[in-house]
Amino acid sequence: MSTSAPIRNSPHLAGRSWKAPRPLAQMGTLVVLPVIIFIVWAIVATVVDSLVFPHPGQALAGLWLDLQRESYRSSILSTVTLLLIGWALAAVIGTLVGFGLGLSQFWSAVFATPLFALYSIPKVTLYPVFLIFLGIGEESSVAFAFFHGVFPMALLVMAATAAMDKNLLKLADVLVMPWHVKLRKILIPALLPTIVTALRIAFGLTLMGLILAGMFSATSGLGHELVNNIAFVRIDRIAGQVLFIVILAIIPGLTLRWLETRVTLRYQPE
């Protein structure tokens, strides 16, 4: 669960009034670090010149070969599908549960500690239990991924709901607001920023859960593909697939982060 200080409080903007970041400049800054990493990687690989340390070129070539394979493409599809399902389930159920609990101070106090405890234990060790009850296959992977994502979702939405000014809800009752107006005018501005943050965090955890499940026991999927290559020390394939997974995660990750900034600015401009 990481949050970073609002951009406007950064020291490098101190002394100037905060301006909206320009998208092109932002994208330029974004690219610098990956480029540096790539260059350093290439240099180290060339210097080390070992059979087991992949050069970025080798990784890309290996990835290209993999992408030609039908089974790899269907692994990608299956992982992405399961990720979306698991994440959507975690989002919906986590939000509903968090919201329900957050409305009552009493019940959020009751459930806060167990939820937080469940969030911070290494749930990966529970995976065999999922396998025992749901069998080896997609159900256990999705359930496991869902299990990873639902707790931070519920916790964050619960905290945001509890922090919401309850007088606004009472005002809505007094004004006899229809539920959709209440939703649009009160609940969404109060909760959407936290929901988007929680979506981002849940995304990372759900993907991690899915990949872990794949590495341990799945018969297809990106995690499984990775582990397949270990025994044969197909270092170029491994590096290429890791690169692909990273890129696959970065795109939604950055998008969610951008969405989060925009939603926070829109609904909570402090």
Added chain:
Amino acid sequence: MSPRGWTIALVVLFALALELSPRLGLVDSFSLPPLSNMLVHAWQLLIDPQFWARDLAPSLLAVAMSFAIAAVGGVLIGLVLWRFPLARRVVEPWLATYYAIPTFALFPLLVVLLGVGFVPIVMLATLLAIVAVITSTMDGLDSTPRTILRLAESLRLSPFRRTMKILLPSATVQINVGLRLALSYSLIGVLASEFVLSTSGLGHFISRAYNDFAIADMYGAILLVFLLALIVNSVFGSLLNRRARRVSA
């Protein structure tokens, strides 16, 4: 009844459910042994010195090492990034997205490069934990009051003394939050790595028990993992709280 009472009641209810459902035949007792059975096996593992030597100790050591490296390295990197805004601008958007990337996917790569064993596990857990410390250190340093920074300048403090006497103490609260997260990530990273690919450690014990159909042993070890996580997190949490009170008092 107070909220705490309800929480305890919930936990007790859950424990009862775990104990009774296999016994009453609601759940097949091979898949889910009764809770008392799990506890007995957990106890048997705890008093077995081989378990300690082969599984528990390596895990604990890996967690301690990866946490230590992540804590020290994270604070240092956080300080450097805070001090050099240009570097921070380049790195910061990636720090925010870091936890969306399944860092764990790097583990197979590390194993192929470094062999199965202690080193890739510690490396991976460190990588997982370090960014939490970096971001919270930066957050904490950001909140240092400007008058204090100017005071440091007027006293002509050396960078080292400024860091130790002013910057770090004022960032303590946020750094503590980051450290607690990092501990939790270290634990998760170590156990997940051992679970997927290792020859020793608690995570490996669980995966091997599953593969060998030693289900009762598996559940016993899972209980131990929960216990370990709860104890480590709460002890560390209270240690940090005490230290924070001392620093800010």
